[in-house]
Amino acid sequence: MNTSEFRPELMHISITNCMRSECPLAHHCLRYLDYVHSERFVARVFLDPRGETGEVCSYHLPDTVVAMARGFKRAIRSVRHGEVNALRIHLSHTLGCCKSIYYEYANGRTALTPKQQELVRKVFSQYDVVDKELFDSYEEGYILSNQST
Numbered sequence: 802m803n804t805s806e807f808r809p810e811l812m813h814i815s816i817t818n819c820m821r822s823e824c825p826l827a828h829h830c831l832r833y834l835d836y837v838h839s840e841r842f843v844a845r846v847f848l849d850p851r852g853e854t855g856e857v858c859s860y861h862l863p864d865t866v867v868a869m870a871r872g873f874k875r876a877i878r879s880v881r882h883g884e885v886n887a888l889r890i891h892l893s894h895t896l897g898c899c900k901s902i903y904y905e906y907a908n909g910r911t912a913l914t915p916k917q918q919e920l921v922r923k924v925f926s927q928y929d930v931v932d933k934e935l936f937d938s939y940e941e942g943y944i945l946s947n948q949s950t
């Protein structure tokens with residue numbers, strides 16, 4: 802699911818922008834594209850423009866549209882009643898989040914990236930829930946972080 806056209810409606814949070822048009826990655830980087838398509842005279846946070854550019858940038862956010870998943874309440878109903886709390890703890894640990902953030906994911910208020918979806922699938926499989934319809938819904942989105950999960 803890749804697109805070469807920037808879709809500002811998929812920018813659900815503010816990100817640090819970059820204004821380096823001469824960077825070889827600029828026209829496929831969300832930091833630059835968000836800056837170019839933003840309103841004028843709006844306060845924004847920018848990367849230091851004195852930084853290096855090149856074929857590799859640790860701040861690069863690809864403009865690739867991916868399938869983001871929302872919620873896994875239906876899948877939780879498939880877990881044996883006595884194991885639900887253990888599943889919650891296991892998922893919280895695997896996703897590296899606290900209890901309240903876990904509920905944001907479980908209830909679908911926060912979308913899961915493809916990498917996070919894979920982690921969730923692996924945990925559910927350990928509780929004998931292997932369902933291709935594990936998540937409650939999907940939507941298109943950008944990955945707006947350099948984090949691995």
